[in-house]
Amino acid sequence: MNYTYLNTAKYTCLLLLVLALVASCKKDNYLTGGSKINPKVEMTTYDYLKSKPLFDTLVQLIDHAGMKDEINGKVTFFAPTDYSIRSLLLKRTTEVQLRYNDENIKYTIDSFPVNELKDSLRAYMFKEVISRENLSLSNQLYKNMVGEEFAIKLVESIDYDDIISQRPRFLHIIKIIDGLDPDPRPQDYPKEMWDKDEEVQTSGIITQTGLLHVINNQHAFYWR
Structure with a gap:
């Protein structure tokens, strides 16, 4: 096997990916699933989610909670994907199967108590316009629509330091547990x-x- 060839191919692919990222940023486009899209869509937030298979389960939750109008309000919504929701459904299915000693029980969308579900979805919603242009590398604090405090900021990636001089920045949302963690966080800080x-x-x-x-x-x- 020619390891020189493999390494060359690896770095060539990485370089092409980075160049595509840089080009898309210059044009104020955004990356999703490896392709560039225009950030403006001629749909409501609910209709956009409904148009994407990645949010099929999320849309079912919104419908079950009767929150279509709230999602379509003038809010910033940090949308969880179906993968996130299904992991909780599987976890709760395991819990109820053990509780009732019945492997045929399934925890489904309809199993979610409506009031709990409403609070869970509102935990991802913010009244403020939280855009990249208004953020920095420092934590900025916001309260979601159930009054919980979050820090939101940009984080520089070091993955491409050997290829490009300007580090790409990724948006992070941080659920604050008991005050912001110290930075750096001590090794003995309770997990x-x-x-x-x-x-x-x-x-x-x-x-x-x-x-x-x-x-x-x-x-x-819901960070569970």
Whole structure:
């Protein structure tokens, strides 16, 4: 096997990816799923979510909670993907199966108590316009629509230091547990007090009714 060839191919692919990223940023486009899109969409936030298979389960939750109008309000919505929601559904399915000793029980969308679900979805909604242009590398504090405090900021990536001089910046949303973690966080800092930091995979989608950011697929719905 020719390892020189493999390494060359690897770095060539990486370089092409970075160049595409830089070019898209210059044009004020955004990346999602590896392709460039215009940040403005001629749809409401709800209709945009409904048009994307990645949010099929999220839309079902919104419908079950009767929150279409709220999602279409003038809010910033940090949308969890179906992967995030399904992980919670699987977890709760396991819990109820163990509780009732019945492997045939399934926790479904309809199993969510409506009031709990409303609060869970509102936890991702903010009245302020939270756009990249208004953020920096420092934490900025916001309260979601259930009164919980979050820090939101840009984080520089060091993954491309050997290729480009200007580091790309990614949007992060951080659920504050008991005051912001000290920076740097001490090694003996209790893990149950760690803030929950999530990277946004797609940011700045401007709908007809609000602003939409998409949290990464590994995020656990409602940080559970």
